[in-house]
Amino acid sequence: MKKVFAIIAMMGVMTFGMTQSVYAQDETAVADTAAVEQVDSLAQDTTTVEEVAAPEATVEEAGMYKNLKTKFIEGNAGFMALVAIALVIGLAFCIERIIYLSLSDVKVKDMIEGVEAKVNAGDIEGAKAIARDTRGPIASIYYQGLMRIDEGIDSVEKSAVAYGAVQASNLEKGCSWITLFIGMAPSLGFLGTVIGMVQAFDDIQAAGDISPTVVAGGMKVALLTTIFGIVVALILQVFYNYILAKIESLTAQMEDSTISLLDIVTKYCAKK
Helix, strand or coil: CHHHHHHHHHHHHHHHHHHHHHHHHHHHHHHHHHHHHHHHHHHHHHHHHHHHCCCHHHHHHHHHHHHHHHHHHHCCHHHHHHHHHHHHHHHHHHHHHHHHHHHHCCCCHHHHHHHHHHHHCCCHHHHHHHHHHCCCHHHHHHHHHHHCHHHCHHHHHHHHHHHHHHHHHHHCCCHHHHHHHHHHHHHHHHHHHHHHHHHHHHHHHHHCCCCHHHHHHHHHHHHHHHHHHHHHHHHHHHHHHHHHHHHHHHHHHHHHHHHHHHHHHHHHHHHC
16 A cells, blocks of 8 residues: 555656646746747847947948049049059158167167266276167167277267267158158149140040030049149158157257266266
8 A cells, every 4th residue: 555655656746747847848948939039139129220320430431432442543543543652652661760760769768877887887898788789879879989988088079979970860861752752742643633634625625615524524633633642742741740750859869868978988087
């Protein structure tokens, strides 16, 4: 009897467990279905929102790029290509100068303090090593001056001034090419405009009538080269002014550092 009751009880527990499991699975399935529907609805809503609130800036940028490319093609292809080449080469010289000047612009305060400490301690070779291991024109001036420290203050001053002039010319190397392309870009644009005007008059002569369509088309093509030439010149001019500012800053640092070098050498010579 006990075995029958145990079997019945076990079957009841198993049946209840299976019922609960099926019920749980049904609930899970319903929950999953609801979740999937919710995700799909959310995705549709998101898509709708994204479609409605599409970034207008992206559309505008694409439109601006397309218009710019169209205007470039509408201009005289030969002269527009020359203006583009002037921009590329001019930017190449600007980037080269910016990199060179950025590498030359180092914190020389630590170097000057290290050189002064070595010179005051009588370790001239150590001072030379510090100047030699530091990049930039100021370190090169210091190294040249320390090479002649035993020859007296006058020799060190002459060496620093002469080598400073060499370093200053190195800072300005390539700037003449930048100014060339700054002047060349609008000149090419004006040349394209003049040639475009001549072509417009040729079209008028061929048509035998001063049609607004013929005149407007020729004038537009002619003026586009001038616009792009001026834009290129403005871009290069901004970079050129930045380069000049860097050169002026480095030149001022070189002059101040040269004075500090002469003070260090004067104190060293006074101790001897």
